[in-house]
Amino acid sequence: MAPETRLRMRAVHKAYGSRAVLRGADLTVSAGMLAGVVGENGSGKSTLLRIAVGQLRPDRGTVQRVSALGYCPQQAVVNDTLTVAQHLRLFQVAYRLPGLDHAWELVDLLGFGAERRTRVGELSGGTRQKLNLVLALMHDPPLLVLDEPYQGFDWDTHQRFWQLAGRLRSRGRSVVVVSHLLHDLQHFDTVHHLRDGRLHVEEASR
């Protein structure tokens, strides 16, 4: 893998029983690149991302990636009985971070600092999703794989998410985002349409 490449998927196949979802998908993401993955419901975007991060094994094909990554799954993997602050401390230990300054900056940027002592089970859906995103970003990994990370965000937060993604890109991070919104396409360097199990690349017109 070339030094600036952060993720390289080649000829990836995946079927669930007799349903072939991925049929030779290729995706390369380099440093400082913001890549969009789009496609119809059920076309296999989440499957592709789960294979990209190593959560799911492909039936065939190869996946190479840098070891440190942040993955924001579509459904937040959080514990309803713990507070926002307790989640950050838990992930601080998991990521072996010396401090939480960066994590709290992200919380402030996404505008939910007032909820730091709230149990996650009592958060709104959008705020829960904000926490999900912070947990993926707080260790500042070189590769970010985000599956519809802004579901339920209000418009201001949605805009702040894109500012944040732009900042990550300018600092050389690689960001892969699944999006359903036509409006978001303008933010991407490359847009990858998942159709019939393969990715079709378009250079974005920014």
Ligand SMILES: Nc1ncnc2c1ncn2[C@@H]1O[C@H](COP(=O)(O)OP(=O)(O)OP(=O)(O)O)[C@@H](O)[C@H]1O
């Ligand atoms: N664990 C599973 N077992 C069987 N079928 C599955 C499984 N996960 C996904 N599928 C099927 O594979 C197909 C692709 O699902 P996937 O979630 O990857 O699509 P998607 O493009 O992310 O969809 P959406 O836009 O609705 O989020 C769908 O038909 C889905 O029903």
